[in-house]
Amino acid sequence: MSRPIVSDFRLLAAAGLLSLFGVAMVYSAGQTDTPTAVATVYKSQILWLLIGLGFAYAVGHSSVRFIEWMTTPLYLLSIVLLGLTLVIGKGAGTAASTKSWLAIGSHRIGQPSEIAKVTVVLMLAKVLANQRETPRSLLDLWKPAIVVGIPWLIIMLQPDLGTGIVFIGIFFAMLFWAGVAWPLLILIASPAISLILSFSVGLWGAWFFILLALVLWYRPYLIEGIVLMVLNVATGVIAPMMWEKLAPYQQNRLKVFIDPSADPRASGYHVIQSKVAIGSGGFFGKGFTLGTQKRLAFLPEQHTDFIFSVVGEELGFLGVTIALALFLWLFLRITQIAERANDSYSSLVAFGLMSSWFVHVLVNVGMTLNLMPITGIPLPFFSYGGSFMLASWLAVGILMRISGEGRGSALSLRR
């Protein structure tokens, strides 16, 4: 079977267009009236993109079986690297106090968590694919829980709330794709939901009754049901104490998510300025590189976390819609790849990678409009950053491979 250079043109087109769009925005983000170091970062972003394309090409010409064979060592390696960040980690940018960067001396090498997002997807896919039965009870889920739980714990210790959310997103999405029934998914999520609702006694009470009904209807093992209810009560009660344990900046971010004007100078400042930038862009935007909020440095982190605000300010509603449409196109295409994958491992990997990006886009873009809390999560293909660009294109390469090996691959696909 001859291997074409591009096994899935639509996938490459969507990812490629998004990357070009992103590099252009990183360039624009550097165009401020008072020049800063950001002015030249687009050059390194292009370099990272080229390296990423090389990775994608290489991976795209390996085989899914090789990737599956590499999964466990890669997963273990990324866990080790993540663990190292706790020892020699450094912070950067808005998250200066965290330890998500691996550094030797003062040189930051990369963010292992970006690579871990891919390896965790691979590992989870492998574990789920190897389970003969679809998980029906909480006990059946202990393996997937450990696969995601270990890196998740390390990341929460860094602490990096945003990446933690991505991992949870990946976990649930892949369980869904593996065929886990939705009541079970809700039961798994229930302690966290209790935690969130515990701030309102009424809401939590209502939730508790719904949960009770769900447990009675789904009928998990008795012991599981009891443990679940106990956990829900526990999180519902200890939540206020947990709140006290949060670092002040985390508390602030959550508070500001609820009311951005509560702290207009600090955390709320980001969101307010971002909304002002986006809103003042209007339908057609202020023109490429011409955003005044960005030029005059009102927009913070304009080349990383808030790059989508630059899109909104300079290219307007039109540019935003085009960017989001490209993302949707990419995600629908990957869903298709997952659907047509040859085996369950490939299918789960494809869906897992897509869900990881989807959570990124949802949280990052939502954050620029204050629909999501500020978690310092980057926008795939847009936000400046080498590790994420590499990881993303590595993922594109894997998806290309899966697509190439799948049913109805690029060559034989008729529609």
Place this chain on the structure above:
Amino acid sequence: MSFHPNDVARRARMSSMALSIGFVLLVGAFFKTQVIQYKQYVMQSEENRLRPIPLPAPRGIIYDRHGEVIAENLPAYSVSITAPSVDSLRSALAQLAPTLQLGQNDINNAIRRYRRAPTRPTVVLADASIDIVSVLEEHRLDFPRLIIQSVPKRYYPDGPSVASFVGYTGEITESDLNDPKYVNYKPGQQIGKAGLEKQYEAILHGKEGVRFDEVDARGRPVRGEGPRPDLNPEGAPPLYTNIDLDLQKFMVGIFADSLQGGAIAIDPNTGEVLGLYSAPSWDPNKFTGGIPVEYYKQLLDDKRRPLVNKAIQGTYPPGSTFKLATSIIGLEDGVVGIHEHMPVSCTGGYQFGNRYFRCWEKKGHGSLDLEGAIKHSCDVYFYQLGLKIGLAKFIAGGIKLTMRDKSGIDLPEETQARWPYAIDYYNKKYGARGWSNAETLNLAIGQGSNSQTVVNMAKLYSAFAAKGVAPRPEIAHLVPQRKQIFTLNTQQDSIVLEGLKAVLEAGGTAGASAIQGLTLAGKTGTAQNTGGADHGWFVGFAPADKPKIVVAVLLEFGLHGSRAAHIASAIIGHYLKVGPIKATMDEG
């Protein structure tokens, strides 16, 4: 694992649906923000990047009655700074302190101004010297947040000559800012602090303009030209005063450096203040843009008290000048006829109870009628007139003659004249049995519980010069106000007038101050001063038959009114262009 193609296809449909819904919601949120709420955010973005720089308005120019300039504006340079936080301001000031020659006080003031209005450029130096400005201009790039502005600065060409009424301007204080009167004022602005500048602040204060600078998030200006047109400041309209600057300067000259006291010249028909001076004076130009500590201390330490305005603030017993009031009260009440002699003729004193009240003339004046009594200022006559009127009526009469009021001159610093409100005043002060009718004798000759400002005495004489109509003295003619305070018939009027005229004739108490070709009318007075030499008074007007000017002069430590009369007659002569003064100065 259930990876049956049908199951997978179902999940793919579900997730495609979820993805699509998610993106539609996101696009909807952007539509709301960028299309529906567009205007609101555009406004916020404009506010973000445009920093308003206030452009101070020039104060109204103050003119005298002939269009001569009393107060004007000169270009000066102010240095202000914008800062995102107090700490940033502090460090910037520390950096600038050597260049700007800032003291700790300047720094504290700047921080105080910043705290009041952090979004407004904080004035660091209201009036920077050209040397400082040129140094700053050279280092402009090092201090991007510095704003050097050409601002109007108040200037009084005649400085000390006009200080007594024009006052001065200065930076609005913290307590002023708390005053509802100054609700729209901002720290660092200049306001009238005294005199006309304060009185007519609302008129003289122009409307501040605004220039819009485009700034970045750290408040640094990015482009020279404002993206929005400037709102030009609106200068205040000029203030035309009744002051005769030429007369004013003459008054200043006559006091020279040696004499101290207050003088005022009024047109009795209108109340227009032609000149007002308190000697010694001070230089209002030195007060503009912050009073130099040393200069202020020097003024405070000066025993002649230059900061007390002797024309409107100082109160003095009116002495014999008050005998006009005693006469008017007696005549109006009908207790004295125009040719009436008092029972006891003057032998140099008057025995009242167990006390002997002296006349200033030890030799005695003999028996006098009212005209003669006024001419010679005979105390014995007025002791008896006072007793005839009776204390209660006398006090009421004084009140009617506005001896207990402010003259109402349009200056904020005027002190209220002191005069008993009723007999009860004495009961309260000394106890019901602690005083005797001797108080009546004291009041009758302008002593006792009677203390008048120069301007209030000028008002009384203006009323006499204008047939009982007292005009409110006005420096700027805005709201003329006149009030009939007494009514005398023609005969009564002419008798008193003759008496006042006789004062300035040979044998009168101010005979030496007569002017050839001009009939003056007036009265000398001696204000007893327990703390030192007596103060000398003169209040008078001319021409006697058709008065055009009333002049009141008080010479502190002037001993007797004749020297004050000499000054007053010189002022009158200068104003009416008559002279030269006939007699030389001599004590009489």
